[in-house]
Amino acid sequence: MKIERLHFKNINSLKGEHEVNFEESPINSGGLFAIIGPTGSGKSTLLDAICLALYARTPRISSVTKSKIEQDGSILTKYQKEAYAKVQFSCKGGQFVSTWSISTNRNDNLREYEMDLWNLETEESFSEKKTEVLSEIQRLISLSYDQFVKSVLLSQGEFATLLKSNEKERSELLEKITNTSIYRQIGRKVYEKYNALKSKISSQKTLMDDLRLKLLSEDDLSTKQDKKNQLEKLVKDQELKKSSYEKDLNQLQTKEKRDQEFKIESKKLEQYQDKLETFQAENAERLSKHSKTLAFEEELLDYNILAEKNQNLVEKIKGLDYERTQLQNHISELKTEAQELLKTEVETSELDHKLDVLLEAYQKLENRRQIKLNDYKSKVELLNKALEGLNLKFKNQPISDFKNELQERLRKSKQKIKGLAIQLESDSSLGETIKAKYQLLNQIKEAKHEENSLNELDEQLVKLSQQIKSSKEELSRFPRLISEKEKAEKSLEKEAIYLETEKENQNLKLEVKDLRRKLQEHEPCPVCGSKNHPYSAHEPALDSELDKKLKTKKDELQIVSKAIEALKAQQKSKAERVKEQDTDLESLKQKFNQKKAAFAQTYEQILLELKEKSLLDLERSTAQEIENLETTQQLQDEIQALENAMDVLDELDQIKIQGSRLKTEMQALYTGEDLNALISRLKKNWIALHSNLSSTEKALGSEKEQLKSINLRLESLQANLEPKIKASAFSSISEANSSRMKAADFQVLSQQLNELRERIQIQKEKVKGIQLQIEELNYKFFSNIHEAELAIRELSESLENKKLELEEVNRQLKNNKDLILELQKIGESIAEEQKANRKWEILNKLIGDATGTEFNKFAQDLSLQRLIFLGNKRLKHLNERYELDRYLPNEDKDQLYVIDHHMGGMRRSVKTLSGGETFLMSLALALGLSDLASKNVEINSLFIDEGFGTLDPETLDLTLDTLERLQAESNKTIGIISHVGALKERISTQIVLDRNAQGYSSLQVVG
Secondary structure, three states, rough: OOOEEEEEEEOOOEEEEEEHHHHHHOOOOOOOOEEEEOOOOOOOHHHHHHHHHHOOOOOOOOOOOOOHHHHHHOOOOOOOOEEEEEEEEEEEEEEEEEEEEEOOOOOOOEEEOOEEEEEEEEEEEEEOOOOHHHHHHHHHHHHOOOHHHOOOOOOOOHHHHHHHHOOOHHHHHHHHHHHHHHHHHHHHHHHHHHHHHHHHHHHHHHHHHHHHOOOOOOOHHHHHHHHHHHHHHHHHHHHHHHHHHHHHHHHHHHHHHHHHHHHHHHHHHHHHOOOOOHHHHHHHHHHHHHHHHHHHHHHHHHHHHHHHHHHHHHHHHHHHHHHHHHHHHHHHHHHHHHHHHHHHOHHHHHHHHHHHHHHHHHHHHHHHHHHHHHHHHHHHHHHHHHHHHHHHOOOOOOOOHHHHHHHHHHHHHHHHHHHHHHOOOOOOHHHHHHHHHHHHHHHHHHHHHHHHHHHHHHHHHHHHHHHHHHHHHHHHHHHHHHHHHHHHHHHHHHHHHHHHHHHHHHHHHOHHHHHHHHHOOOOOOOOOOOOOOOOOOOOOOOOHHHHHHHHHHHHHHHHHHHHHHHHHHHHHHHHHHHHHHHHHHHHEEEEEEEHHHHHHHHHHHHHHEEEOOOOOHHHHHHHHHHHHHHHHHHHHHHHHHHHHHHHHHHHHHHHOOOOOHHHHHHHHHHHOOOOOHHHHHHHHHHHHHHHHHHHHHHHHHHHHHHHHHHHHHHHHHHHHHHHHHHOOOOOOOOHHHHHOHHHHHHHHHHHHHHHHHHHHHHHHHHHHHHHHHHHOOOOOOOOOHHHHHHHHHHHHHHHHHHHHHHHHHHHHHHHHHHHHHHHHHHHHHHHHHHHHHHHHHHHHHOOOOOOOOHHHHHHHHHHHHHHHHHHHHHHHHHOOOEEEOOOOOOOOOOEEEEEEEHHHHHHHHHHHHOHHHHHHHHHHHHHHHHHHHHHHOOOOOEEEEEHHHHHHHHHHHHHHHHHHHHHHOOEEEEEOOOHHHHHHHHHOOEEEEEEOOOOEOOOOEEE
């Protein structure tokens, strides 16, 4: 995976658009490149932009959201409305462009950020869903976010902490750095799983003990079984007896019920007979009269129907006559309303035409007025668009007021231009002047940057001269120090020789030990001839401190000798260093003079314009001139917009006057709301009223003809009916009609009479049947219901008690059986759980504990071993003198150790390392972690963040040589983020970040 190009806009302090192409010269051809700039200039912003484009998050902000950006003011440059970060990268899947972007809406509120992934080979976009885009990027790169920042963006600060932390802290740091908290979770889960299963088995065993206590003994079980058999036989006998008793009771109850039924049904028979007599007394005469009319029923019904039709037609003719009068009145009123609208009297035939003429004239005026209204709106939109950038808007206020406001704004703008007093060359436009000033400003900034470089070189010259002076002063002290040490060495040698002589004398005394034992009192000594032997019985005391003194002197002598050797070595090293510094000083002076001459030649014109001013003053004055020129340009654009707006306002005024005239003409014709609807209603009602009047008059004639026909038929029917009515003992047609019943009433009464007669006959049969049923009943044990019920109740109580007793025995036997089955089931379950728990028991012994610390510690120990192995591979290229190692059994396990191969493989704690040595170890571990995190993924882009300030020049050169070799061997793009001055001299390819007075930064690639 390789980062090829970075393009971003308005990220943090880097305002505007910026681009870094890692595949173009000088970055792709200069080996290493450095990202340099002062603190806060935005060096880390480049890494933020890369992470945003690929993962929508940054190392400094774990969750980049709309609310987070609004709350912290992060990511989006202040006062800007949009930002994006775009990265072009290549991987096994091809070349892709990933983009993160965010912007504001019309209300200046942030929208949610968006992600896009573009395939450069197929020229297709992947998806519109952010989550899918992020997943696809991670799949293509084959690195999660955590792996990416540990294999591509290397920060050695974490590893410096790792080196000097104790075992516990080191384990926690490794867990964080390698993102392997899963091992702690596994250890804790194993512990929890084992204890849960163990607790479950324990609960089941306790339950089995409780169940065994509840089991019946063998004797109790046999007794319960016998009792069950006895109770079952007794219950069966009593149930048979109860069944016989209940049969007798049922027969007695049936007799009692049938006796009651016999009384009820006999009474019902009497009631039906009484109803028949009453019905005949009330309805016999009515039924008889109606029966007499049945002979001429059809003619009488026809007569009645025609008479009813005659009456209905008379009423209908009256209604139609009234409706005709009403319609004539409505037509007259509608004509009056139309004449009022037309403001003249018109003939009925011309009414429709006159209304159409009025409507056409009114619509023509309305269309012309609508055109003017649309023109007015269009001009208002044009006016507001012209004033859009001036914070002015016409909102249908009086045109004269707005015109006065624009004139005042125009006057102020012209006055501001006059105040700026910008003088332009005759052959230059304002835009060209601004462009030229910007070019001058950029040259001034470049000159300022070069001047800073010259100042830094000058400072280095002064500093190096002081160092040489100091080194020479130190070098001049070495002869005196060596002489003093040599004198001390000679003095110590004399003292050591004296002590060695004393030691030899003491040894000689020990040799005569045997001779002393042979001396006899008052006999001469064979050596000295003395007869007095004071030490023959007691040996003289030996000087036990002599050995200690001699050893001390020899140690002191060795120390002084080593000190002399060290001083001589230092003298030689210092002399060589002074010689190198003299060479460096000459080289630096030559470089300074060359740069100074190049500076004077390159920026000759700018230096002439300084006139006793500094470059900073010239930069500020030029920036002010640019600001004045841009302000003038803005004011000129504003004046042009205001003058154009004044012309549009004049056009608006004319359109408004013309519209008012058209409105007056329309009001002269009609002053209401909707003339078209009014005329449409009048015409529609006029047609409808005339149509209804014609229909009413036609219906009225038809109904009168029908009435005449019905009267003739009535006279004919009456002549035929009168003889038949008189023959049936009725005096007239009206008397015959009054004697008739409704057909339904006649039918109902006739049906009721028949039903009463049928019910009487049925009831007689029913009473007879009940009497036969009573005679057929018989009962064996009892003669009355009370005796039977009492016997059955006593037997039922006894039977119920026996059943309850039997049920209790069955329940006890069933419970015992269920307990046995439950015990078997629990036993099988425990066996299965123990079998399943075996692996968890083993795992718990190996890796389980309540916090997961043990397994995590073991895993992190393996991670540390792997990391040290990979780090040592990198360290060998950085500095083959050192090798990292873990503690040995007899060493402090809270520390890491370094093996110094230049000191015979001596081991010492990493806590004794200098700042530069610590950085080397940290960088080696960071590169090792990059190898570990990337695994099978080829990483061709590395960014190393800070830490180089702790290195001495020699180690810095060695480190940079190693990184350059790594870059050359692997063809990786390697960037170093730092503000160390020496890096600027050593690494010519640079991404330079410079922060201006407004707090914004600029980006420039040099090399």
